[in-house]
Amino acid sequence: REMFLVQYSLGVKRDEMRKLEEIAQAEERKLEKAEQFLEEDAMMFDEFLKENDKNSVEAIKQAEQETKAKMEKVSEIKKIQAQITALKSEISKNEDQLKEYQTYKKFWKISHLRNGRQSEK
Numbered sequence: 001r002e003m004f005l006v007q008y009s010l011g012v013k014r015d016e017m018r019k020l021e022e023i024a025q026a027e028e029r030k031l032e033k034a035e036q037f038l039e040e041d042a043m044m045f046d047e048f049l050k051e052n053d054k055n056s057v058e059a060i061k062q063a064e065q066e067t068k069a070k071m072e073k074v075s076e077i078k079k080i081q082a083q084i085t086a087l088k089s090e091i092s093k094n095e096d097q098l099k100e101y102q103t104y105k106k107f108w109k110i111s112h113l114r115n116g117r118q119s120e121k
């Protein structure tokens with residue numbers, strides 16, 4: 001009877017050990033899967049960071065190009081505005097000269113008409 005109890009107890013303990021080993025193996029598999037997911041997540045995060053850095057560099061390059069283009073346009077606008085100012089000045093000078101010539105023309109006509117009348121007398 002004692003032998004039976006010892007064998008029974010031994011069998012129960014073996015079953016418990018087997019169950020605990022199965023639980024440990026299941027937990028180990030879960031842990032391995034969790035580690036695998038963690039590694040995959042870390043790789044995806046690294047890839048995200050690389051892509052983000054690449055996009056940042058591209059955005060900076062584009063911003064620099066746009067800034068350069070804007071400065072070129074501003075310079076071109078200033079140049080054109082200077083040309084416009086010079087043309088306006090020239091037009092104003094020419095208008096003043098035209099008024100002066102028109103005054104001379106009127107004076108010439110008046111003096112010519114007077115001279116013509118005086119020669120008729």
